[in-house]
Amino acid sequence: MMKQEDRNDGISRRGFLKRAGLLGAALCVNPVLEKATAAERVLTGQGQVVRDIPAGMAAVRELRTLGNGTAAFRVSAMGFGCMGLNHHRSSSPDEAACIRLVREAIERGVTLFDTAESYGYHKNEILTGKALKGYTDRVFVSSKFGHKFVNGVQVKTEEDSTPANIRRVCENSLRNLGVETLGIFYQHRSDPNTPIEVVAETCAELMKEGKILHWGMCEVNTDTIRRAHRVCPVKAIQSEYHFMHRTVEENGVLAACEELGIGFVPYSPLNRGFLTGAINEYTRFDTTNDNRQTLPRFQPEAIRANTRIVEVLNAFGRTRGITAAQVALAWLMNKRAFIVPIPGTTKLSHLEENLRACDIRFTAEEMTEIENAVAAIPVVGSRYDALQESKIQK
Template sequence: MKKEQDSISNMEMSRRGFLKRTVLAGAAICIAPTFEKVTAAEKAINGKSVVPAKIPAILATVRETRTLGDGNAAFTVSAMGFGCMGLNHHRSQSPDEKACIRLVREAIERGVTLFDTAESYGYHKNEILIGKALNGYTSRVFVSSKFGHKFVNGVQVKTEEDSSPANIRRVCENSLRNLGVETLGLFYQHRSDPNTPVEVVAETIKELIKEGKILHWGMCEVNADTIRRAHIVCPLTAIQSEYHFMHRTVEESVLPVCEELGIGFVPYSPLNRGFLGGMINEYTMFDPTNDNRQTLPRFQPNAIRQNMRIVEILNAFGRTRGITPAQVALAWLMNKKPYIVPIPGTTKLSHLEENLRASGILFTPEEMKELENAIAAIPVVGSRYDALQESKVQK
């Protein structure tokens, strides 16, 4: 009996060894192609191409690029970017600094070239963290930051915005210093400032572009009229607004004007602050000291419980295709328009890999319609912001 068990055990070990060798051999043969094309923006910065190390095909990577903007405003980046806010701001417990730096650098090695941060994410803290992570890698990537919120002695004045030329320049200089770069890839107006005409903002940005301090610019959560007015003065490269299955308002007028004017679109919170990934439920506890979700109507227990029906649809759709709810949500965005570059964020390598794999998923028009019809039949419960934050979003 013992000999028989030993024989079976040896056969199983041999089988495992064979499978392991097969996988490793396949990885050695199937090497991903390297990025050989240099974007115009890269040439403007350093005049040379920086080719990442070859990546085994079995690893999750983003292998395609997309172009935000048109003409002189064109900006070629990886088809999926990385939202950096959650590394240490508004997303409950964060990994230590070294772990965050390792994750950002892993994203770079996996082909991500666009990293998104802002002055207001912990008031300089997120920018400083990203500056450390990108040290030694700045010739391979682009970083975007934002201006426009008003701060007094490091504390945000939540009832006011400040896009005065003096503040725009101050924030730009701070961001360059914090990030350790000579030029910002994208510089966004975080929220519109009713006290500063958009034409004045655009003119200031035009000057910063001439001075070589930024390559391109964009605006966040603005309406079609503001986009048109700003674009006349200084062509916009991208609009950044919330966009996902549970918030599709931009489809009404913002996306059409982006398409008309040749402006790219960068959806933030493409997984609805993690909800569409299926890992949040009504019992989830958010850190009261570092998570804004606890204050949002849509993340109250009753709303979460009712909105889970949407996640169930994504899960059912993905299960028959071997993909996760998060991948369904991200792939849907990327299949909507070729000028859309989502920027999901994460603190975990496993989620980074999950997100990046979504960049290679294609849906047929029939699948897109099936998804949209199923989800449109379910009313979304709860507003995405509280009244004050919602008042800062242009309609």
Template sequence: MQMRTLGRNGPQVSALGLGCMGMSDFYGAHDDAESIATIHHALERGVTLLDTADMYGPHTNEQLVGRAIKGRREQAFIATKFGIVRDPANPQARGVSGRPDYLRAACEGSLKRLGIETIDLYYQHRVDPNVPIEETVGAMAELVQQGKVRYLGLSEASARTLARACAVHPIAALQSEFSLWTRDPEENGMLTACRKLGVSLVAYSPLGRGFLTGAIRSPDDFEADDFRRNNPRFQGENFARNLALVDEVKKIAADKGCSPAQLALAWVLAQGEDVLAIPGTRHRSRLDENLGALDLQLSTTERAAIDAVFPPNAAAGERYAGPSMQMINA
């Protein structure tokens, strides 16, 4: 397993982690037994970084991860998040909270559901525009002092917000969507800010919510309750335009002798030693395929060829259907 340093002088974690969200939410039917087996297989393969959040389920994904790591805690580096508030009676409704009293209670809940004494990496899932980031990060820092959290992170925060947060307490990681079809961190200053501040970029959805694998050929491939059915990038003309881009990636992958997923992940990891990725999967076979990306080295010529067919802003459609999950540029 390739390891990378999380943040400036932080811990060593696996370059490829495992995003656990889809094991419990958003992507249709799930099988807890296979998901737990996948987490166990990941740990056995040397994957240490497991990513979850209290809003996945809500709450059920943390419980699943907690069951999976029982008796294996020393093998796992657990990242979870607070800040997106869902109503169990109406899961589609959601808000954002960065209030200190809320995050303290959220931390206690996550610790209990995960069955652990300390969260390795605790993210604010989305920035609360109504609470100064200094106030939120100050309360998060108190959790570090109390031994309930080891490292702090932010998710989808702007470069300016990240700098303000780092002035309060070191931030180890900024999580953002980053892939061939979402290159925002390159364009909006996130990646530059991370490097200036000594913060690692953790790329979520590095496979474009599965689209970059080449396995999705029609919107009908999704189950009725799969959120991608209503995602702008998977609809109508956008779907057709994005599929054409993926087909070009498939050609490059075929020439390279790898799968499109492996090529897409190798591209993310090639962006720098300070970039990590957390592809999500619910199946051991897909996990093994993803880990094959670690064996790929992309030449300058190959990277140029990929950029030529998939330049920044090439993907058609917005990342999300509504504003509730978009980056809050506070």
């Protein structure tokens, strides 16, 4: 394995935030910008806002590109998923501790933070906004629209990507997060009643108005990606992707992203914590704030069977001085240069562990070895229940 080298290239963005619509957004193409972005200067050592990252510190020292051409979007090679700070992950630290952790991630080079309207219905966005206050010139924060809510309660059998709802969610997200512009605005789940072309057109308008820099979609198929991309270039696709769920390799989504120059952002890259080895059949999840207790794959019998996969990761990592979590994250980052995983955590030690995966390089032989070893073990249990699975495009 080889350690990665720091990169000194940079592309700009900050100054564009209010001018997005005035500089060609009608074509959904951002202009080539002249100065290094504040977010990128943190990594490249340019500009006055730089925070030197000590050589031995766990940090992100590489930029990756989502999209291509003049619309290229440069972000840290690993992002941070904010959902678990206070939503769906059992007990959470107090607000002050969450804020400290997010800011520590920023100091360690993370420039992409991910949240959504539906994570506690504004709750996670508001917390993320508090954590990013004073740092928004150095980072990008992304959110999501598309779930249907009535009086703050999600209607789980329906989705809503009508233009009116997209705009409503956008305004709420901007207010909750305390930013002028969202980095990426994702459609959380497809809406069968709203053509994706209409969704793309609405996002193009929001780009023109300077309210979003880029847009993306979650858990969609290749046909939807191509239709949307023809209307307004898609910056990133966000789908579940890890050793225990590799569907995007089989259904053509990953290949389509590579062909079209679209970034790929895997959510739950550690399978909701399972691939860290910290969960076993005796683990009990908070019934009031943890969706894992409802998922087939997190039932005791499934956990018991799937632990064999974690054992394989541990065995592979042990001879290389890395943990199971680092094997899982490094494998993703070695798959494609346009993949930017967004693991989340509430602990500084886990943040450090995750970030060190950015320095790991596997040879082609090592990639084949670990993939074959994991593939030999059947995964037990579905990742979602029937209703949630029905919302995933096949």
